[in-house]
Amino acid sequence: MAHSPERPKLYVCNACQTVHAGTVVEHTESGHRYEPPDGCGACDGSEFTLLEDWAHHHG
Incomplete structure (x- = not known):
């Protein structure tokens, strides 16, 4: 069976909508x-929403 690479979680800055790759904080056997990052690299915002939840986000 071929290995399927793990995709990082993606987070959207609530202030400017820039997308950031999440920071790995723990390594486990399952992945x-x-x-989210501590701050947005584009606007210094500090609130993020998971990309998969963005469509349901009411900022």
């Missing part, structure tokens, strides 16, 4: 655990 990695991600958290």
Whole structure:
């Protein structure tokens, strides 16, 4: 069976909508655990929403 690479969690900055790859905070046998960055590299915002939840986000 071919290995399927793990995709990082993606987070959207609530202020400017820039997308960031999550930071790996834990390595486990089943994969990695991600958290949003401390701050947005584009606007210094500090609130993020998971990309998969963005369509349901009411900022």
